Amino acid sequence: MDTESLVYIAITGLVALMLIMTSAGYGPFALVIAVLAAIAILVNIMINYVDFIVFPFVTRLLGISFVVGNRYTIPKTQDSVIKYVNGIYYATGYLTGNLYNYVFSSQQEQDDRTAFAGAMDKWERIVMNVDFPFKFNVIAMSENVQKYREELDGQRGYIEFQISREMNSTNPNQMSIGELERRLGIIQAKMDRVATGERPMNVMMYIESTAVGVSEKEASDRLANQLSQLQTVFNAFDLSIMRVTGREVYFLNRLNYMIPNWAELNKMFQSQK
């Protein structure tokens, strides 16, 4: 939960609470106003955390579609970008596909090397099993090494503190100590790698596919089918891959033409990154 989200929720929540507190002065409508204000608090929380559900729901309900460029539209379902060229519709949709946790999560470098080697085989099998166009995109940016080291130091210190507290307790839990030691090992492995010259990275990954049709519906249906096939084949990587809907479809499409800086990327893709 990031600080900015908390600030937004807290401030808008305070205003709604103020309305609830003054609702007694609304006479026969006191309950109506109090319920509306409570709904506003709930909607505000939903906008912040599940906007990819709220936004498509609203656009579908009101039937609103968006023109995002010459010949490009985002339909009311908010799940694809449709390009219209000479009577043919090209629907492009996106899946989250963050493979970053797949690697760099082990305590030994050898484990990561094995995972890497296996990943290549899996990737080739995916490519062989797919017979429609798709793209796998990785947006990468080097992180500040010093800052990263400091963060890891902080995390290590905190876990060491948790371990010592658990060990000094009257009834130490061996399972939680083991888990904490495993996490400590991962952090140490990351620190060792940075020490050997490997640069820490900020990475965002997504999968994109395009389908065609002579009508918008046909293209969208084909796209849905293609994306569900991609979800199945990418399951080989043991990832939770979900279809991107809502405002992030617009921003992902924009990434075709320009790549903003990392701070902006973070703002754009907070929930589905």
Place this chain on the structure above:
Amino acid sequence: MAFEFRLILFVLLLAASLALILVAASITGLYIVKLLIGIVAVVLDVLAMATRYFTYLFEPMYKMKRRVAVIDSDDPYTMSPSGNAIIRREKDLVYATAFVKIPVYASATEMEDAEKADFAMAFGRMLSIIKEPFRLSTQLYVLNKDEYVEKIRRRLDEAQDRYNQLASKESAEGASASRNVSPEAERIRGETTMWRNMLDSVSGARSHSLLSYAAITSAGGTEEEAVNLAVLKGGELATGISTALGISASLADRGEILFLIEPDYMIPIANLSEQITRKEEGNG
């Protein structure tokens, strides 16, 4: 800039909501009016929250006609005059993006486990060669076999013409000769069958190809500045990638860039007509 605008809008909407709540609290009686004021205050409060993610939609939705909101009606980009970058204008800034082709022909099936790990590690290292954010994409696309199919079709027509000519010549002479087909006609008939089989197999199935590329963006006050910076960074990226993977990465040109970003270039029209015909045949 956009962030500041978002904050200003948030504060204004919230202040308006708060003011309405205070106004409503100061009114005695007139419950219907108070209810309406309260509803507007609730809507403003939700709108204030919506500025967190949806500021870019406020103006298009306000100007919306027939339930179509126009965020941008221009082309999403223009090609730079040199053809080695695309340009996008956003507010006061110009962004240019250059593309680097990464010709990787290695396959995991031909590698030992250690080689696979080394290659994958090198690919991972490649991501950290430049401090700017960049996009690395691997694209599976449908090959445009139109030219190839056309060539086979031409060869088939030529072979058929030759066979017809020979057959009519032989049939003119053949009243006196034996009824058997000459070896030459037999050979041309074989050639015709070969081209027909090849045409069926090539046009019957889709062919795909895999391509990797990287894209990097630079902002500038003018188009020239942004394009020059993007091309410079692109060159730097190409050098880094070439060194990391031991390949020869290079900047993509106009035609190649279109192919990387336009969906209609990714799926050639020839394959579409084929797909539609097949679908119609299936329905028929």
